[in-house]
Amino acid sequence: MTQMTKQLMIYERAVPVxxxxxxxxxxxxxxxxxxxxxxxxxxxxxxxxxxAAADHTxxxxxxxxxxxxxxxxxxxxxxxxxxxxxxxxxxxxxxxFLRRYPFVFASTENNSQFTLCIDEEFDGFNTDxxxxxxxxxxxxxxxxxxxxxxxxxxxxxxxxRTQLFAKRLADLDLLEPAQAQFRDADGKxxxxxGFKTIKRDALRQxxxxxxxxxxxxxxxxxxxxxxxxxxxxxxxxxxxx
Numbered sequence: 044m045t046q047m048t049k050q051l052m053i054y055e056r057a058v059p060v061x062x063x064x065x066x067x068x069x070x071x072x073x074x075x076x077x078x079x080x081x082x083x084x085x086x087x088x089x090x091x092x093x094x095a096a097a098d099h100t101x102x103x104x105x106x107x108x109x110x111x112x113x114x115x116x117x118x119x120x121x122x123x124x125x126x127x128x129x130x131x132x133x134x135x136x137x138x139x140f141l142r143r144y145p146f147v148f149a150s151t152e153n154n155s156q157f158t159l160c161i162d163e164e165f166d167g168f169n170t171d172x173x174x175x176x177x178x179x180x181x182x183x184x185x186x187x188x189x190x191x192x193x194x195x196x197x198x199x200x201x202x203x204r205t206q207l208f209a210k211r212l213a214d215l216d217l218l219e220p221a222q223a224q225f226r227d228a229d230g231k232x233x234x235x236x237g238f239k240t241i242k243r244d245a246l247r248q249x250x251x252x253x254x255x256x257x258x259x260x261x262x263x264x265x266x267x268x269x270x271x272x273x274x275x276x277x278x279x280x281x282x283x284x
Contacts (some may be wrong), residue, residue: 051080055164057147062182070145070187071167071174076123077130078165083117084238085140088198089205092265095271096192098135100279102238103209103218103269106252110209110218110239112269114138115279117236118225124279139198146195159192199262208262215249217241217266223276240273241266 058064079085084104089112095101099114117124127133145165148157167174175187177197184192212218218239225233246266249257257263 053082053144054147054162057149057160057162059158059160060146060177060188062178062184065161066178066182067170068178069169069172069176070165071169071172072145073166074140075130075167076126076132076141079116080122080123080126080130081121083120083235084113084115085138086202087112087114087138087140087205088201089208089261089265090201091136092268092272095136095138096268096275098275099138099272100223100275101269101272102240103212103220104238104241107213108210110213112205112209113236113238115223115238115276118223118279139201143195143198145192148195148199159195169275171182208265210242211257211262211265215245216243217249225276225279241269243270244260257284272273 084102087099087101092112095114099116100115102115103110104113105111125133126137126193145162145167147160147162149160150157161168176185177188179185219242220236221238221240223235225235254263257266
C-alpha cells in the first residue's frame with residue numbers, strides 16, 4: 044500500500060532573490076522537470092480545477108486546517124508518471140506548483156510580508172547567459188523576473204482562496220478518506236492511500252442556502268470538477284505501469 048507524498052521537498056536551498064548575489068545569474072526553466080520526478084502528488088489551486096480535470100485526478104490531502112486540493116501524479120512512492128526518462132513533461136496539464144519552481148514566496152510568521160526566493164540548487168541556473176537573466180547590467184529586475192514575481196504573487200493569492208474552499212468542505216464534513224486500486228499489466232494489484240474525496244451523497248444534503256452561496260462563488264462547480272476527475276484514476280494506472 045502506497046501513500047501520497049506528504050512532504051514536497053523540491054526546494055533544496057531557497058534564498059531571497061538579490062541583485063547583489065544573483066546579478067549575473069540566468070535561468071533555463073520549463074525544459075526539465077527532473078526536480079519533480081520523485082513526487083506522486085502536488086498541490087492544486089482552485090483556479091486550476093477546470094484545466095487539470097481533463098488530465099489529472101483531483102483529491103484532497105492533509106488534516107484539519109491543512110486540508111488542500113492535490114493532483115495525483117503517480118501510483119507509487121517516488122515516481123511521477125508524467126515525467127519521462129529524459130526529465131521532460133510527458134503531456135497533459137502542468138500544475139502551477141511545478142511551473143512556479145524554482146521561485147517561491149517566503150513569509151513572515153504572521154504572513155504580513157512575503158519575499159521572493161529561488162532554489163539555488165535548481166540545475167537550470169547558470170552564469171553563462173543561457174536562457175533568461177534575472178537582473179540587467181545595472182542590477183534592475185528584468186522583465187522575466189518581474190513576470191515571475193507577478194506569477195508567484197498571483198499564486199499566493201489563489202492559494203489563500205483555495206484554502207477557504209477546502210475549509211468550507213471540511214466544515215461541512217463533506218470529505219472522507221479514500222483509496223485508489225490499480226492493477227498492472229501482470230495483474231498485480233496495488234493501492235494508493237492518504238487522500239480524501241467529496242462524499243457525493245453528503246453534498247446533495249447540504250442546506251439550500253449554503254449550496255446557493257457555493258454556486259455563487261463557483262465552489263459548487265469545483266466540487267463537481269473534482270468528482271468528475273476521479274475517472275482519470277484508471278487512466279493513470281495504465282500510464283504508470
